[in-house]
Amino acid sequence: xxxxxxxxxxxxxxxxxxxxxxxxxxxGFNGLFWYQxxxxxxxxxxxxxxxxxLEEKGRFSSFLxxxxxxxxxxxxxxxxxxxxxxxxxxxxSNYQLIWGAGTKLIIKP
Amino acid sequence: xxxxxxxxKFQVLKTGQSMTLQCAQDMNHEYMSWYRxxxxxxxxxxxxxxxxxxxxxxEVPNGYNVSRSTTEDFPLRLLSAAPSQTxxxxxxxxxxxxxxxxxxxVLTFGAGSRLTVL
Numbered sequence: 001x002x003x004x005x006x007x008x009x010x011x012x013x014x015x016x017x018x019x020x021x022x023x024x025x026x027x028g029f030n031g032l033f034w035y036q037x038x039x040x041x042x043x044x045x046x047x048x049x050x051x052x053x054l055e056e057k058g059r060f061s062s063f064l065x066x067x068x069x070x071x072x073x074x075x076x077x078x079x080x081x082x083x084x085x086x087x088x089x090x091x092x093s094n095y096q097l098i099w100g101a102g103t104k105l106i107i108k109p
Numbered sequence: 110x111x112x113x114x115x116x117x118k119f120q121v122l123k124t125g126q127s128m129t130l131q132c133a134q135d136m137n138h139e140y141m142s143w144y145r146x147x148x149x150x151x152x153x154x155x156x157x158x159x160x161x162x163x164x165x166x167x168e169v170p171n172g173y174n175v176s177r178s179t180t181e182d183f184p185l186r187l188l189s190a191a192p193s194q195t196x197x198x199x200x201x202x203x204x205x206x207x208x209x210x211x212x213x214x215v216l217t218f219g220a221g222s223r224l225t226v227l
Contacts, residue, residue: 004151031208033215042199042218043152050208087152091208096167097216099151 002026004100006088011106012078020073020086020103028093034062034073035087037102043087047073075105083107111135115200115219122190122226130185130222132200138217140203141183142167143175145196146221152199158183159206190226198222 003025012018024032031050035043049055049064049071061074073086085102092098113134122128134141142157154167158177172194174186183202187194201216208214 008149033207040221042220043216044218045215048215089152089207091206095206095208096154096157097152097207099153101149101151 006100009104022071022088026092030091033089037085113219134202138202144199
C-alpha cells in the first residue's frame with residue numbers, strides 16, 4: 001500500500017529552527033509537496049520538490065532524497081504565526097496526491 | 110479574484126438525508142477534486158475530474174456522487190447521509206493533476222465545509 005509518515009506533533013520555541021520529517025512509500029513518484037494548514041482553514045501551498053536536493057524559499061526550506069523516500073521541511077526564525085499543521089503529500093505514478101496525516105507544530109514564546 | 114468558492118460552510122444533517130456541497134472556481138482550472146479530512150488522517154480523495162464531462166473515483170467514493178457539466182462547477186452529492194460521513198470537506202482545483210517535472214501544479218483549496226450527520 002501507499003504510505004506517508006510524519007510526526008503527529010512537534011513543539012518549538014519562537015525564534016528557533018524546526019525540522020519536520022516526512023517519509024513515504026508510494027507507487028511511483030512525481031513530486032512531493034508541503035502545505036501549511038492553520039486550524040479551521042484550508043491548506044495552502046508551501047513548497048515543491050521533484051528532484052533531489054534543497055529548495056529554499058525565505059524562512060522555509062524543503063529537502064528531498066528520492067532514494068531514501070525522505071523529505072523534510074525546515075522552518076527558521078520561527079514566529080507565532082507558524083503555529084499550524086504541516087502536510088506532506090506525494091504525487092504518485094497516476095499524478096494523484098497521497099497525503100500524510102500532518103504534523104501539528106506548536107510554537108511557544 | 111474569488112479562487113475556489115465552497116458552500117455551505119457548516120451543515121447538520123440527519124441520517125438518510127441527502128444534500129449537495131457546491132464548489133465553483135473562476136481560474137479556468139481543468140482539474141477539480143473533492144477531499145475529506147478527518148482527525149488523525151490525511152486528506153482522502155473522494156472524486157475528481159480532469160475536465161468538463163469527465164469524472165472519476167478517488168480513494169473513498171462510496172456514498173458520494175459528482176458531476177462536471179461546466180469547467181467552473183463541481184458539486185458533491187451525499188445520497189443518503191450516514192454518521193461516518195461526518196467530516197470536513199474540501200474542494201480543490203489546479204491546472205492539471207499535481208506533480209511532474211513541468212512544475213508543481215499547485216492545488217487551490219476552498220475554505221472547507223464542516224458536515225455533521227446525526
